[in-house]
Amino acid sequence: xxxxxxxxxxxxxxxxxxxxxxxxxxxxxxxxxxxxxxxxxxxxxxxxxxxxxxxxxxxxxxxxxxxxxxxxxxxxxxxxxxxxxxxxxxxxxxxxxxxxxxxxxxxxxxxxxxxxxxxxxxxxxxxxxxxxxxxxxxxxxxxxxxxxxxxxxxxxxxxxxxxxxxxxxxxxxxxxxxxxxxxxxxxxxxxxxxxxxxxxxxxxxxxxxxxxxxxxxxxxxxxxxxxxxxxxxxxxxxxxxxxxxxxxxxxxxxxxxxxxxxxxxxxxxxxxxxxxxxxxxxxxxxxxxxxxxxxxxxxxxxxxxxxxxxxxxxxxxxxxxxxxxxxxxxxx
Numbered sequence: 001x002x003x004x005x006x007x008x009x010x011x012x013x014x015x016x017x018x019x020x021x022x023x024x025x026x027x028x029x030x031x032x033x034x035x036x037x038x039x040x041x042x043x044x045x046x047x048x049x050x051x052x053x054x055x056x057x058x059x060x061x062x063x064x065x066x067x068x069x070x071x072x073x074x075x076x077x078x079x080x081x082x083x084x085x086x087x088x089x090x091x092x093x094x095x096x097x098x099x100x101x102x103x104x105x106x107x108x109x110x111x112x113x114x115x116x117x118x119x120x121x122x123x124x125x126x127x128x129x130x131x132x133x134x135x136x137x138x139x140x141x142x143x144x145x146x147x148x149x150x151x152x153x154x155x156x157x158x159x160x161x162x163x164x165x166x167x168x169x170x171x172x173x174x175x176x177x178x179x180x181x182x183x184x185x186x187x188x189x190x191x192x193x194x195x196x197x198x199x200x201x202x203x204x205x206x207x208x209x210x211x212x213x214x215x216x217x218x219x220x221x222x223x224x225x226x227x228x229x230x231x232x233x234x235x236x237x238x239x240x241x242x243x244x245x246x247x248x249x250x251x252x253x254x255x256x257x258x259x260x261x262x263x264x265x266x267x268x269x270x271x272x273x274x275x276x277x278x279x280x281x282x283x284x285x286x287x288x289x290x291x292x293x294x295x296x297x298x299x300x301x302x303x304x305x306x307x308x309x310x311x312x313x314x315x316x317x318x319x320x321x322x323x324x325x326x327x328x329x330x331x332x
Contacts, residue, residue, distance in 0.1 A: 240292050
């Protein structure tokens, strides 16, 4: 049974009141819960909550709540009991450790940073429990460096939600030129720990849909100018794209040949969801992809080095081969 958040709030309040003296009557317990929730709670709901805390196996509270007919009061029969003190199993502990490791990678994002103190408290508790069990750190995730531009995620989301034009300056890598941009923002996309805003630039005649890296944006402002709902298909906008750049915007069939060992990795971690196996032998793995050929895809293909050959399209094969020849020249 899924745990209702409002019900859990009541459980915590009941727990807090039962741990205080004097022990409460039903009416005092109900008054305490209503006061802290800030809204009415029916007698029937509260009675049901007490039963759930006692007997619901899914909750696993097994709360030792006793009602005294002599004085009409409720109490915990186990000193120091609290639903917050429940033991954590090894599997639950490892699950928490894994979740904290993931959250830690995004701790600089404004939305996560708001809960940083709570996350650190949970992390400390998990650490103490692991040390008490004599366990080492089993999970280690690669921690990215601090990505510039994450502070823009929230204002960009606000602009998208309110359909407000963004104004900012932008400087591409390797360029001294700083451009001024007015953008209708449509999407935010993350790729390899970098964040991007995609939208239509409206201060140029072509009004192209472009991608801007948040780490290269400066002086972002939300203007009072608004725009109509975009007609682009946000859900499928990047269906045939690896990374964030759209290239020429047209997907084409790409056929790749891998040596057997590299082929095993590619089968385990596909390049893209459109990946299909054409041939799988002891000598090679051939796959096909339906993708827009962009900078990110070319970089990924080049990263395979001598373990991969582009079979189709010919123009892409020629480009990758030319790049390989240029690499060889560097070592002569």
